[in-house]
Amino acid sequence: MEKLQDILNSIPYFVQGAALTLFVAFVALLVGLLIGLPLALLRVYGSKLLARAATWYSVVLRGLPSLVVLFIIFYGIPPLLGITLPALLAGCIALGVCSSAYQMELLRGAILSVGPGQMMAARAMGMSHAQAVIHIILPQALRAVIPSWSNEAAVVLKDSSLVYVVGLAELLRRSQQVAARTHQFFIVYLICGVMYFVMTFSVNRGLDRLETVLRLPTPLEEH
Amino acid sequence: MEGIRTFWNMIWPGLGQGLLVTLQVSAVSLALGSLLGLPAALMRVYGPKWMRWIAIVYIEGMRGTPLLVQLFIIFYGLPDVANWVHALGVPLSTARQIFVLERMTAAYLALGLNSGAYQAEYFRGAIQSIHGGQIMAARALGMSRMQSILHIVLPQALRLALPAWSNEVAYMVKYSSVVFIIAVPDLLARAGFIISRHFNPMEMYLTVGAIYLTLVLGFSTLMTRVEKRLEIPGLQMEVERT
Amino acid sequence: MSKHIVTVEDLHKTYGTNQVLKGVSLTVDEREVLVIIGPSGTGKSTLLRCINLLSRPDKGHIWVDGEEITAPHANVNHIRARVGMVFQDFNLFSHLTALQNVTIALTKVKKMSKPQAHELGMFELERVGLVEKADHYPAQLSGGQKQRVAIARALGMEPRVMLFDEPTSALDPELIGEVLEVMKKLAREGMTMLVVTHEMGFAREVSTRMIFMEGGVIAEQGPTKQLFSNPQQQRTREFLGKITELHAEHAGE
Numbered sequence: 086m087e088k089l090q091d092i093l094n095s096i097p098y099f100v101q102g103a104a105l106t107l108f109v110a111f112v113a114l115l116v117g118l119l120i121g122l123p124l125a126l127l128r129v130y131g132s133k134l135l136a137r138a139a140t141w142y143s144v145v146l147r148g149l150p151s152l153v154v155l156f157i158i159f160y161g162i163p164p165l166l167g168i169t170l171p172a173l174l175a176g177c178i179a180l181g182v183c184s185s186a187y188q189m190e191l192l193r194g195a196i197l198s199v200g201p202g203q204m205m206a207a208r209a210m211g212m213s214h215a216q217a218v219i220h221i222i223l224p225q226a227l228r229a230v231i232p233s234w235s236n237e238a239a240v241v242l243k244d245s246s247l248v249y250v251v252g253l254a255e256l257l258r259r260s261q262q263v264a265a266r267t268h269q270f271f272i273v274y275l276i277c278g279v280m281y282f283v284m285t286f287s288v289n290r291g292l293d294r295l296e297t298v299l300r301l302p303t304p305l306e307e308h
Numbered sequence: 309m310e311g312i313r314t315f316w317n318m319i320w321p322g323l324g325q326g327l328l329v330t331l332q333v334s335a336v337s338l339a340l341g342s343l344l345g346l347p348a349a350l351m352r353v354y355g356p357k358w359m360r361w362i363a364i365v366y367i368e369g370m371r372g373t374p375l376l377v378q379l380f381i382i383f384y385g386l387p388d389v390a391n392w393v394h395a396l397g398v399p400l401s402t403a404r405q406i407f408v409l410e411r412m413t414a415a416y417l418a419l420g421l422n423s424g425a426y427q428a429e430y431f432r433g434a435i436q437s438i439h440g441g442q443i444m445a446a447r448a449l450g451m452s453r454m455q456s457i458l459h460i461v462l463p464q465a466l467r468l469a470l471p472a473w474s475n476e477v478a479y480m481v482k483y484s485s486v487v488f489i490i491a492v493p494d495l496l497a498r499a500g501f502i503i504s505r506h507f508n509p510m511e512m513y514l515t516v517g518a519i520y521l522t523l524v525l526g527f528s529t530l531m532t533r534v535e536k537r538l539e540i541p542g543l544q545m546e547v548e549r550t
Numbered sequence: 551m552s553k554h555i556v557t558v559e560d561l562h563k564t565y566g567t568n569q570v571l572k573g574v575s576l577t578v579d580e581r582e583v584l585v586i587i588g589p590s591g592t593g594k595s596t597l598l599r600c601i602n603l604l605s606r607p608d609k610g611h612i613w614v615d616g617e618e619i620t621a622p623h624a625n626v627n628h629i630r631a632r633v634g635m636v637f638q639d640f641n642l643f644s645h646l647t648a649l650q651n652v653t654i655a656l657t658k659v660k661k662m663s664k665p666q667a668h669e670l671g672m673f674e675l676e677r678v679g680l681v682e683k684a685d686h687y688p689a690q691l692s693g694g695q696k697q698r699v700a701i702a703r704a705l706g707m708e709p710r711v712m713l714f715d716e717p718t719s720a721l722d723p724e725l726i727g728e729v730l731e732v733m734k735k736l737a738r739e740g741m742t743m744l745v746v747t748h749e750m751g752f753a754r755e756v757s758t759r760m761i762f763m764e765g766g767v768i769a770e771q772g773p774t775k776q777l778f779s780n781p782q783q784q785r786t787r788e789f790l791g792k793i794t795e796l797h798a799e800h801a802g803e
Contacts, residue, residue, distance in 0.1 A: 450707065
């Protein structure tokens with residue numbers, strides 16, 4: 086059973102891959118947020134034209150498979166611009182752009198859930214629109230969005246496995262290498278799956294914790 | 309005009325065949341997903357403890373791991389299982405017949421199992437959103453548990469799950485693209501062949517992207533029509549995105 | 551001597567650490583209209599739900615129409631078909647029209663043919679005054695109309711006894727009257743009824759006997775007139791006083 090020994094010895098190799106997976110997912114989520122939040126604000130508060138543009142962005146990007154976006158960014162654009170894009174960058178950007186469309190929808194929902202009354206009260210006190218958004222609406226919206234954002238984080242983490250196709254040495258690619266070497270495909274991929282599961286589970290749990298910590302007290306509780 | 313003629317000759321019939329395969333894979337996987345998802349949801353809500361556990365393991369297991377990993381386990385991993393089963397005494401040919409899957413079958417199975425887990429959650433949400441009082445009323449009238457699930461819960465749950473299910477249709481079409489990785493000749497795979505001959509990645513991927521977009525938007529519109537048709541006044545639910 | 555339609559003997563029921571019924575016994579005769587009153591949480595709803603086995607008692611026996619429903623091998627669905635129940639929250643089936651709400655149990659439980667069920671369904675809807683709403687969905691009906699459909703649905707099964715669990719508590723004040731009218735009509739037609747309610751006007755007008763429950767037991771029971779004019783227990787007196795004050799607008803519908 087030296088095959089099994091080989092596999093066990095490869096665990097650190099897998100973990101490094103997992104670290105890269107987490108990195109890619111983290112950056113992609115961040116990119117998604119940095120694009121998605123302004124778009125959500127445009128969609129809710131922007132002029133008809135801008136809101137329309139944001140909607141189109143969302144519709145198009147949610148209608149494209151992540152793989153297609155990845156290929157466009159990794160194989161399609163660089164030749165046109167005469168540059169080479171490192172796989173890591175391409176992966177993060179592609180996943181980030183895809184996620185931004187979904188995050189835009191999530192955030193839009195969360196902003197709308199805060200209710201027009203809050204904005205009215207803020208403006209009535211003399212706050213500018215921007216101040217109201219930053220100090221009143223967003224703090225509440227960002228709290229409200231955590232559960233669905235937690236879902237999106239899990240999705241991005243799983244989708245990060247797609248960068249396999251551009252050769253990035255993340256968890257899945259490394260699993261494939263070890264599997265090919267030891268010819269133990271089932272076991273290795275199963276371990277790979279378990280590692281992904283542990284990662285998504287932990288991320289979800291972590292975000293649940295965050296939600297509890299940030300939750301505003303209700304009349305029935307004492308803070 | 310010349311440009312369009314050459315373009316068309318380049319993509320047809322290759323992309324057309326790829327489109328067909330993509331639709332095939334999406335449709336079969338969706339159907340398989342429903343066949344697995346609805347029972348799984350029912351097991352999770354109404355089943356005894358052991359049934360609920362099986363359902364939870366299936367649902368959370370599939371939802372917590374990437375589709376690609378599941379695909380690899382089924383396509384590359386199952387042949388290993390064939391060998392193990394053979395080592396236990398089963399003739400090799402039988403073992404291989406059961407566990408070594410053709411690409412398409414592996415694709416259907418992986419996507420179907422995956423979709424089933426997500427669909428199970430949509431159905432569960434719909435089932436649980438039905439006010440428990442209606443079931444009490446059904447029992448009070450003398451209906452058995454089975455009857456109240458069949459005639460009161462399911463008709464409502466299926467309608468309530470429709471918006472989420474339309475989402476699933478879109479997801480399926482998009483995620484079906486991963487099967488090109490195990491060399492199933494779908495839209496993305498065909499695009500790859502054309503690129504290897506004509507060296508025009510941007511053009512092809514944009515074309516393929518446009519096709520996927522059309523499919524997704526087309527199905528969304530279709531599903532909205534279906535929802536309108538089946539609408540019952542007062543029967544609706546907050547839709548949660550997965 | 552009329553036969554007892556419902557006999558309850560020494561009923562006990564505990565939910566978690568809370569003992570809701572602590573030994574309740576009562577009988578209901580044919581054509582009786584029995585009203586049960588008492589503070590919230592004293593087990594009134596639980597009592598009703600035990601009579602059609604939606605709740606299983608921990609201890610005690612119940613007989614409905616001569617059959618012991620608490621026996622180990624009793625056919626529960628069979629029993630429930632003969633006991634009608636009307637809930638505080640109506641619990642109409644949202645995906646079915648008013649008529650379909652009434653007919654579904656007729657076809658699925660009583661195995662009637664569709665035309666037969668249709669006829670009986672329309673008859674019951676007429677009885678509660680809602681024939682024009684037969685093809686409407688619950689969401690399109692007012693609260694009072696929903697409850698009347700719920701009554702029609704229960705009546706369709708031709709029950710031996712009708713249980714009403716605070717039928718008007720979830721209704722807006724203006725809508726309570728129409729439901730009480732239907733219930734009074736049923737009482738006049740001779741239906742055996744067990745009603746948990748706060749509507750004292752209704753109680754005074756149609757009920758033959760009243761039961762005051764408190765703390766999981768029957769504190770006092772007796773003919774309605776007597777309970778109102780000369781309650782034996784202090785608590786009964788207090789409770790009746792508060793309740794009549796609160797619902798003064800509905801007295802004398």
